[in-house]
Amino acid sequence: MEGKSVFDLEVGEIGYVKTFNNLDCACKLLTLGILPKSKVKVVRKSPFGDAIYLQLDGHKIAIRNSEGKAILIED
Numbered sequence: 001m002e003g004k005s006v007f008d009l010e011v012g013e014i015g016y017v018k019t020f021n022n023l024d025c026a027c028k029l030l031t032l033g034i035l036p037k038s039k040v041k042v043v044r045k046s047p048f049g050d051a052i053y054l055q056l057d058g059h060k061i062a063i064r065n066s067e068g069k070a071i072l073i074e075d
Contacts, residue, residue, distance in 0.1 A: 034071060
């Protein structure tokens with residue numbers, strides 16, 4: 001399953017979670033509250049390129065790039 005992921009979003013862009021393409025990351029992401037149909041906004045990307053800072057339904061979290069690539073968003 002391929003498509004646009006949270007990792008592909010630019011700072012300030014918004015996407016809606018569609019599904020996950022990595023089941024190993026899916027459990028952790030679901031526990032953090034990243035659920036299908038959730039609104040996700042990229043707040044910041046780390047200067048060294050190893051993390052993404054997201055705003056998600058009123059709270060903010062930081063995730064690794066590999067986890068951002070696992071979150072597919074709706075087109």
